[in-house]
Each structure stands twice: as structure tokens, then as C-alpha cells.
Amino acid sequence: MSLPPLRAVGAPGAQPSGVAHDVAHFLRPGTLRLAALPPLSLYLHVPWCLRKCPYCDFNSHAVPAAPRLPAVATPQGGSHRAGEPGPGATAPRLPAVATPQGGSHRAGEPGPGATAPRLPAVATPQGGSHRAGEPGPGADPFDRPSLDTGMASRYLDALLADLEASLPLVWGRPVVSVFIGGGTPSLLHPDQVARLLSDLRARLPLVPGAEVTLEANPGSFERQRFRGYRAAGVTRLSVGVQSFDDAQLAVLGRVHDAAQAHAALAEAAAAFDTFNIDLMYALPGQDEAALARDLDAALSHRPPHLSVYHLTLEPNTVFATRPPPGLPDDEAASDMLDLICARTAAAGLSRYEVSAFARDGHRCAHNLNYWQFGDYLGIGAGAHGKLSFPERVLRQVRWREPAAYMENALAGRAVSNQHEVARKDLPFEFMLNALRLREGVPAAWFGERTGLPPSAIAAALQRAEQRGLLEPAAGGQLRATARGFDFLSDLQALFLPG
Ligand code: SF4
Secondary structure (H helix, E strand, C coil): CCCCCCEECCCCCCCCHHHHHCHHHHHCCCCCCCCCCCCEEEEEEECEECCCCCCCCCCCEECCCCCCCCCCCCCCCCCCCCCCCCCCCCCCCCCEEECCCCCEEECCCCCCCCCCCCCCCCCCCCCCCCCCCCCCCCCCCCCCCCCCHHHHHHHHHHHHHHHHHHHHHHCCCCEEEEEEEECCHHHCCHHHHHHHHHHHHHHCCEEEEEEEEEEECCCCCHHHHHHHHHHHCCCEEEEEEECCCHHHHHHCCCCCCHHHHHHHHHHHHHHCCEEEEEEEECCCCCCHHHHHHHHHHHHCCCCCEEEEEECCCCCCCHHHHCCCCCCCCHHHHHHHHHHHHHHHHHCCCEEEECCEEECCCCCCHHHHHHHCCCEEEEECCCCEEEEEECCEEEEEEECCCHHHHHHHHHCCCCEEEEEECCHHHHHHHHHHHHCCECCCEECHHHHHHHCCCCHHHHHHHHHHHHCCCECCHHHCEECECHHHHHCHHHHHHCCCCC
């Protein structure tokens, strides 16, 4: 099954965008019965990167040249995957599922892959050079390649307009977490992040101590910038490293090197109580020894959280048309995953989700809410959202192109497409997410969060148990067995509509 197609606004049968914000429309009688609304998170998308990585299918666009930037951009990378229900498994490919970032991933399967020319080592805006992680002589500590101020300001205005137009749909609901993802949100200046978070807090009730994550990339001057984000209200940093191997980073088209990654992580650890490192595995030409070196490098920073994604070739990427040579086969990738699990466990991180490993108390609250089939309001270019009402579940997507998004959001029309999730699709959507969690979810949540009776999945549960893929549901928890977790796509596929 694939998710019901989103209907383009203006297309035959489509809902006019104004309907997207008409709360009465979504409160009318329907066929579902949600006993209570699930927790609500907020996702904010920043759609620009210094350049597009060849494996990336997220809604990210090379940043337009800003007048104050040097001709050649300084090294700085992008991150990916945090803030979404990620990758991770084997078996038959399941339908693509939209991510809040506006990309897609395959259920139970890992992510992306890459090549491209590299940018030169390190060049300051002043045209000099400096060591990674240190400002050059006379440099403004915040003055590294970023968005043009005027464009950033207009984008923040659009985000605010988008949020304000969406408020009636989430009125009175507390927000349990915020995730600023991309793209490369660390292209925003800390002052801009402060403005953004201040605007949010003035309009939405964030629960006390709410997790506020920002995706950042290795580059120069992290010390002041990361601390600036902390001062702005960010509580958690997710650093997109992908590899510590310079040759591999070049193949992946990343614009940072290993030294910059190490410097960024040292500063992240100094500035934040909790942070995440994004890594990828099954990279072109990678063997277990090379992966072990990457893991050792990552673990040397004692990360509270580690996300490790399998490189996959996604449609509509450079790698899809020109795959890099030397990609490990499935068997080699499976052995690599075993190595990742062993090394992370030895370092005190438990695998709580297909691709996520954390120390006690450091699981990502925002991503957990996705996997637990919670709600999320997605704001920004191409952002996806899921919002529940007493008798329906709504999915929305915003205009994808940054210019179109800004123009429409500022005119009160940020939503480009929306649809109510069909009854027949809800079991798969719920299980697709919930079964990614090693501990699963309470069985009662199925009814609470889909509005469907237990009979809607009774037959599939029985088949899954008979095949040894699911723990007996009588235990009160919907949880994959060890075998089911290894063959997650097979297990999830049992819940596809007939
Ligand atoms: S930095 Fe991240 S979001 Fe940007 S293009 Fe690369 S993988 Fe995609």
C-alpha cells in the first residue's frame, strides 16, 4: 500500500487551501473514534544547505549566493535524518513514507548514499585560513557562510505566518517538543533562532523542559555559534557527521572534513547537556574495519545519542542515476549492523529504535513521538504534518519550493496538499512507526491513536504471532520479537490493507 496520494490544491477534487485551516471542517462527524488526542510536537523546516548532497532526497536546496559570502564557500556540512522516523532494515521494500523533512524513507530500511567534488579545506570569509573549530584572525565569531539576512528574515516571517494560520487546528494543545531540521538549520544565526523560538513561545504552550533540537553541521566557529543556540533556547544539538573518514566524506559530497567534525562535536559536548551524532554505514567501499574506525571516532566523544543510517539510493537523487561503486551487499551490510549494535552496547548505548541508540535518559523525545504515532505540526517549506481530531487523522504538506512557500505562507496559504488518512490505511501507518521501537508501544495506543477498534488488526496480529515476528499481544504491548525486529519490513507488511 502507499499512503493515499495528496491532492494538489487547485486540482480536480482537491480541497482549497483555505479549508486547511478551517477547524470546523475537521471537527465534523467522521468514522473514527479517538478517545483522546495524542501528544503534539512541532517541526520547523529550514530548506537550504550550502549545496545538495548527491544521496539526499530531503527538501533541501543549495543556498542562493549571498552578497557577503566569499566566492568559494568555507567547509561546512549538512546533516540528515534527525527529526524523522528513520531508516533501518531488510527485506521487501515497503511503500515510501513521507517524512517531516519532505523527503521519504522506506519502512524498515536505511537511507541515502553519495559523490561529488569537494570544497577546499578551510577558507575564511576574509580569504585567509584557520584551523578547524577556531575563528580566524579578526573574524566575527558568528560570521560564517549563512543565509542572506534579508532572505532569512523573510523566511522567518513566513514561518510565523504559517504558524499563526495553523493555530486554530491545535488550539490549547501543549507542545511536547520542537525540532528545527532541514536542510541545514545551523545556517541560521543564533539571533535568528532566538527570534524564531521567541515567536513560538509567544503563540504555543511549550511544556516546561520541552526538548528543543536543532540540526547543525560541522564547520568553523562552532564554539560561539553552538553556545549562541543554547542561549537562544535550543536544548539539544544533532550534528550531521556521517563519517570521520576524509576520503569517504569526499565520496559522500560532504563539505566538512574529519577534523572539523571532531571540533564540532567537542564544542557540542561543551555547550549542550545532550546531543546526537548522525552517522551512515554501508558506504561505498566501506568494510567492517573502516566502519569500526568511524564508530570508535564517534564514541570517543561519548555521545548521549547516536543515529546510524544505512546508505540507500533514493529516487530523484544523483546517486540514483549514478550509483557510487563499491556499495556493500546486503550480507555485508547486515554484518555491519551487528558490529554497530555490539560497539554501541559496549559503550553503554541501547538500541531503542531501528537506527537510534541512546544512553539512559537521552532518547529523543521528538522522534519518539513520531514513532508512537503522536501528532506533529510541520511548519516550513515542504514540511509534512499529522494532526488528529476526535473523528479523523489529517496529513498536510506545505509548498515545497522555498520561494513558493514564502509567497504562499505570507498570504495565509502555506498548505499545498492535505488529506484525511483513510480507515484502511491507519493500521499500517500506526504499525509502521510503532514496531520500529524495540520496546514497541502499549497495545491500547492503537485504538487511542487511530480511533479504530482492536478488530482492525486482530487477524494481522495473529499472523505475525504465528510467524514468530511479534510478541503475544496478550502481554499488553505491541512489540516485535528479536526475529521480527531483524525482518521488520516483513512484519510491517502484514498490516498493509488487503
Ligand atoms: S546537508 Fe543534509 S539535508 Fe543538506 S543536502 Fe546534505 S544530506 Fe541533504
